[in-house]
Amino acid sequence: MTKISIPIGPQHPLLKEPLSMKVDISGERVLGGSLRLGYVHRGIERLAQKRNYVQNVHLIERICGICSHIHTTTYCHGVESLLKVEVPMRAYYLRALMCELERIHSHLLWLGILAKHVGLDTIFMHVWHDRELALDIMEEITGGRVLHGANQIGGVRFELDEAQVAMIRAGVEKLHTQVEGVLDVIENEPALIARTRGVAPVSADMIKKYCVVGPIARASGVDVDMRRDNPIPPYDQMEFSVVTLPDGDALARTLVRVYETRESILLCERILRDIPDGPVSTRVPRKVPAGEVIVRSEAPRGELFYYLRSDGTDKPARLKIRTPTLAALCLLPEQMSAIQVADIPVVLAGVDLCVACADR
Amino acid sequence: MIEGLFYLLLFPGLVFQVVCGLAYEWLDRKLLALFQRRVGPPWYQPLVDMIKLFSKEDLLPEGVNERIAGLLPLLSLSSVLTAGLYVPIAGFSLYAFEGDLIVISFLMSIPTLAYYMAGILSKGIYSLLGGGRSLLQYFSYEVPFLISLIGPAVMAGSWSVEGIMTSQYLLGPFILYQPLGFILAFVGLIGKLKRDPLDIPSASSEVVGGSLTEYTGSKLALWHLVMNMQAVVGIFLLINLYLGRSGMSNPIIAIIIFIVECMVIMGMLSATSAVFARLRIDQLAGVGWRILVPLALAQLAFVILMGV
Numbered sequence: 001m002t003k004i005s006i007p008i009g010p011q012h013p014l015l016k017e018p019l020s021m022k023v024d025i026s027g028e029r030v031l032g033g034s035l036r037l038g039y040v041h042r043g044i045e046r047l048a049q050k051r052n053y054v055q056n057v058h059l060i061e062r063i064c065g066i067c068s069h070i071h072t073t074t075y076c077h078g079v080e081s082l083l084k085v086e087v088p089m090r091a092y093y094l095r096a097l098m099c100e101l102e103r104i105h106s107h108l109l110w111l112g113i114l115a116k117h118v119g120l121d122t123i124f125m126h127v128w129h130d131r132e133l134a135l136d137i138m139e140e141i142t143g144g145r146v147l148h149g150a151n152q153i154g155g156v157r158f159e160l161d162e163a164q165v166a167m168i169r170a171g172v173e174k175l176h177t178q179v180e181g182v183l184d185v186i187e188n189e190p191a192l193i194a195r196t197r198g199v200a201p202v203s204a205d206m207i208k209k210y211c212v213v214g215p216i217a218r219a220s221g222v223d224v225d226m227r228r229d230n231p232i233p234p235y236d237q238m239e240f241s242v243v244t245l246p247d248g249d250a251l252a253r254t255l256v257r258v259y260e261t262r263e264s265i266l267l268c269e270r271i272l273r274d275i276p277d278g279p280v281s282t283r284v285p286r287k288v289p290a291g292e293v294i295v296r297s298e299a300p301r302g303e304l305f306y307y308l309r310s311d312g313t314d315k316p317a318r319l320k321i322r323t324p325t326l327a328a329l330c331l332l333p334e335q336m337s338a339i340q341v342a343d344i345p346v347v348l349a350g351v352d353l354c355v356a357c358a359d360r
Numbered sequence: 361m362i363e364g365l366f367y368l369l370l371f372p373g374l375v376f377q378v379v380c381g382l383a384y385e386w387l388d389r390k391l392l393a394l395f396q397r398r399v400g401p402p403w404y405q406p407l408v409d410m411i412k413l414f415s416k417e418d419l420l421p422e423g424v425n426e427r428i429a430g431l432l433p434l435l436s437l438s439s440v441l442t443a444g445l446y447v448p449i450a451g452f453s454l455y456a457f458e459g460d461l462i463v464i465s466f467l468m469s470i471p472t473l474a475y476y477m478a479g480i481l482s483k484g485i486y487s488l489l490g491g492g493r494s495l496l497q498y499f500s501y502e503v504p505f506l507i508s509l510i511g512p513a514v515m516a517g518s519w520s521v522e523g524i525m526t527s528q529y530l531l532g533p534f535i536l537y538q539p540l541g542f543i544l545a546f547v548g549l550i551g552k553l554k555r556d557p558l559d560i561p562s563a564s565s566e567v568v569g570g571s572l573t574e575y576t577g578s579k580l581a582l583w584h585l586v587m588n589m590q591a592v593v594g595i596f597l598l599i600n601l602y603l604g605r606s607g608m609s610n611p612i613i614a615i616i617i618f619i620v621e622c623m624v625i626m627g628m629l630s631a632t633s634a635v636f637a638r639l640r641i642d643q644l645a646g647v648g649w650r651i652l653v654p655l656a657l658a659q660l661a662f663v664i665l666m667g668v
Contacts, residue, residue, distance in 0.1 A: 004485060004488075006485045006486070006489070007485075012568065013564040013565055013568055014565045014566075025489075027492075028493075028641055028642070115637075116565065117565040118637045118638055119556060119557065119559065119563060119565075119636075119637050119638025120636075120637040120638075121392075121396060121556070121633075121634070122395055122396050122634040122635065124396075125396035125397055125398060126396065126397060129397050189636075189637065191557065191636045191637035191638070191639060192637045194637075194639070194640075194643060195637055195638070195639070195640065340640060340641075340642065341489065341566055341567070342560070342563070342566050342638075342640040342641060343640070344566065345565040345566060
């Protein structure tokens, strides 16, 4: 059979964000692939150096449309560490609540996309319907579904009242039943299992070689989770389990994310139970003392890394962001061999690309 | 002459089949929406989609033979229309003759071959992939489908759909004797129509639009129409061969029963679309040749032995 090269992207029904892949195929077999990135590069790291720390919160929120909150949380935590201010515990808990809601909505969104790619539109529709619950909660408490504007340096910009807590409790409980139902379907749907089991397995060695993080690493049995390994408060006081599976194939990547969603729902309930009273923010100076800091946090897709250097002015001297998708992208060409054309969507979905994060 | 034109253009010819095809598409989309907690389109949506497509500019890639590319959907349309003339509707049959089952099954496979040709002709990479896949899929579902059509014919001792129906009039619906054959014919029909669990040749996440990626405007509209009308003819054929005609001599009751049977099959088709994930082409070939064909042969052997 002759070798032909099919373009996937920058515009393709498979992709929700622009990314270009050239995949060499022969018949239905995939021989290899190469990547081209940079379609949504906005120069955010450079822009951040031109704006002051307060403005940067809003700039950084716009890095990603799915995990916008974890970006600002990580950034604010970095600036707060440089300032050495005491952030109220209640603010940390509220941030964590938003982080977990974000993880739930990110994982459900991803699950819907995977289901759509393997032709299970029913799961796609149902899961995205359930995801609305998480979005509704976020809208109720912060006013935004995608961009929340929830964080500020020194705390958060929203407070919960009794009615809102009741609404979140009810919403989270409903999410719990829905996710259990979805899990039941995924564990038992024979066609879905046939499409994902054994597809593009990634070994733990490969994960370590490419420094892949997050659910993909955990699906290959690599036990990393920044919430536990390098916790930002309040995760150092919380009880939760890190889900790992040994197989490393597309099915394991699917199941890890759904189990994590369930774990996040439990975490939301615990946060609501344990949240202390008190103020939600504290006043901070505009200028940040000279110094540098590294912050690592667990975004829905894995470890998010921020390096922040201050020269004593009100603008950062350098802000470096490394998103979890970048490592996963490097793994992608490796996975594009010994699979079939029909597996390309499954492999691409399994990576859970966030191109906007990776390009910044 | 005028009578012939009426049959050809109005009922059971062009207009009736187009209306049925559009109704099928709407019902399918509406049912699927109900399964998926959506609202679904209003009843006129397929019609306005078609009008819109016909009003669009008709473009083809450079170097594609426009005459052949335009001829392929027309060829499929005419073969499906002709097949529709021979399939009895609610027990009403115009041009029945001994052997029309073979003619119908032949005419019904022309659109698939034309679809393959369209993919090869279009010169696009995705079209090429989609075309190749449609042929592979054809080899997987067509054999069990045809064997499961032979079952009723052997049982009735007749190669005409009308003869099979008359035989069911006496013996009762063949689905009671050959439930397996009915299921296989149903699966084959899904494969033929490239519907959801078996939409391998046109899976958007894998091959964008399949063979029809490069088609636009009126030609694309014709292709969609062909698919819908093929579905209608397939459903009618399935009902005639397996569900038969109950002992009703009143034509109105017969029509009502026929419509109910159509709805039941529609519901089954939509439910199958909603519940199952798409198979890979190698998995389909495996299922087709390792499971469906032996099952179909076993069913056929059972029918032949029962007749002896």
